[in-house]
Amino acid sequence: MKFGTKAIHGGLEYDSATGAIMTPIYQTSTYVQAGLGNHKGYEYSRTLNPTRHALEKNIAAIENGKFGACFGSGLAAIDCIIKTLNPGDEVISTDDLYGGSYRMFTTIFAKYGIKFHFVSMNDTSEIEAKINKNTKMIWVETPTNPMMNIIDIEAVSKVAKANNCLLAVDNTFATPYLQNPLDLGANVVMHSATKYLGGHSDVIMGVLICNDETIAKEIYRIQNSSGAVCGPQDAFLVLRGIKTLHLRVQRHCENGKKIANFLMNHPKVENVFWPGLESHPNYDIAKRQMRDFGGMVSFTLKGNKLDDALNLVKKVEIFALAESLGGVESLIGHPATMTHAAIPKEERVKTGVVDSLIRLSVGVEDVEDLIADLEQALS
Numbered sequence: 001m002k003f004g005t006k007a008i009h010g011g012l013e014y015d016s017a018t019g020a021i022m023t024p025i026y027q028t029s030t031y032v033q034a035g036l037g038n039h040k041g042y043e044y045s046r047t048l049n050p051t052r053h054a055l056e057k058n059i060a061a062i063e064n065g066k067f068g069a070c071f072g073s074g075l076a077a078i079d080c081i082i083k084t085l086n087p088g089d090e091v092i093s094t095d096d097l098y099g100g101s102y103r104m105f106t107t108i109f110a111k112y113g114i115k116f117h118f119v120s121m122n123d124t125s126e127i128e129a130k131i132n133k134n135t136k137m138i139w140v141e142t143p144t145n146p147m148m149n150i151i152d153i154e155a156v157s158k159v160a161k162a163n164n165c166l167l168a169v170d171n172t173f174a175t176p177y178l179q180n181p182l183d184l185g186a187n188v189v190m191h192s193a194t195k196y197l198g199g200h201s202d203v204i205m206g207v208l209i210c211n212d213e214t215i216a217k218e219i220y221r222i223q224n225s226s227g228a229v230c231g232p233q234d235a236f237l238v239l240r241g242i243k244t245l246h247l248r249v250q251r252h253c254e255n256g257k258k259i260a261n262f263l264m265n266h267p268k269v270e271n272v273f274w275p276g277l278e279s280h281p282n283y284d285i286a287k288r289q290m291r292d293f294g295g296m297v298s299f300t301l302k303g304n305k306l307d308d309a310l311n312l313v314k315k316v317e318i319f320a321l322a323e324s325l326g327g328v329e330s331l332i333g334h335p336a337t338m339t340h341a342a343i344p345k346e347e348r349v350k351t352g353v354v355d356s357l358i359r360l361s362v363g364v365e366d367v368e369d370l371i372a373d374l375e376q377a378l379s
């Protein structure tokens with residue numbers, strides 16, 4: 001089955017009670033049992049709820065995985081997979097990482113005795129330099145935020161396999177439509193479904209997908225034992241979002257390309273970071289690993305002045321100044337004062353987050369209007 005068909009039908013059945021074509025919102029905590037131990041597979045909604053269950057099967061189908069698990073947020077999904085580790089275990093993570101993941105690793109799990117190393121994954125040498133007998137997981141995010149670096153998942157998976165550790169990939173930016181890490185050798189895939197999977201900026205949710213039954217059992221055990229599940233209404237919203245994922249992401253990519261090209265040719269723009277540009281340092285890996293290049297575009301301004309960047313985000317009218325990404329509407333952000341404000345200036349500048357860096361989540365509006373908006377704001 002191809003992607004669009006899987007997005008709409010994958011793992012789903014029509015409701016057996018009524019024939020409803022859309023998965024109903026089973027807004028219930030518990031299920032009546034006909035007798036002791038005699039139930040229809042659902043006992044209590046923390047453990048399993050039919051709406052969430054439908055989404056878990058659907059998300060597994062579109063990531064080419066066997067098992068899916070849904071959580072109350074992207075961070076709750078990450079929390080679950082890190083909880084499969086033990087004190088003394090070590091994780092090697094990309095250094096250009098979602099801020100919330102970095103905060104969880106360094107301020108929550110570090111104090112329970114799990115050790116995190118943050119390295120550049122431009123090639124695998126820095127990973128190999130940190131690997132030892134305690135290394136149990138490699139954590140990859142690609143494309144990275146906000147610099148749009150591309151990490152070679154297949155190359156990292158070879159290092160993980162050779163050293164008996166798991167490879168987990170945060171696939172939020174790419175979406176399952178553009179990139180399927182399980183096919184490239186990853187063991188676990190994570191998404192903030194808040195972003196492209198939901199796609200309409202109306203829900204907070206996270207998901208994990210894997211193929212290995214032993215890992216899946218651990219994930220479901222922790223999901224039930226820690227209890228960070230999503231509610232049925234949110235599961236319904238993400239199921240609905242996924243039905244148009246392929247259509248939306250196609251348009252995000254088309255618009256992203258046109259905007260990246262517009263910015264490349266603008267006299268006030270210094271650098272543009274979009275993996276589909278041939279000038280992008282990881283263009284070859286992106287081309288091999290992704291079906292298209294996505295709608296996230298970052299750029300810097302000539303002169304690199306903070307005031308110019310702040311002026312620009314003030315002057316745009318269609319682009320909304322907001323955190324988050326992946327919704328139908330275009331957003332603009334200023335990483336140095338928003339998502340990356342907590343990182344000391346010296347550190348953030350080293351990774352490329354300079355004062356004039358602007359990040360766009362290009363939406364699915366008519367691109368002529370988006371370009372006109374950027375044009376008037378830049379002038």
Ligand SMILES: *Cc1c(COP(=O)(O)O)cnc(C)c1O
Nearest residue numbers: 073074075098170172192194205
């Ligand atoms: C938003 C985001 C998360 C966290 O997800 P929440 O749903 O906000 O908890 C993790 N990773 C990436 C790449 C994200 O963009």
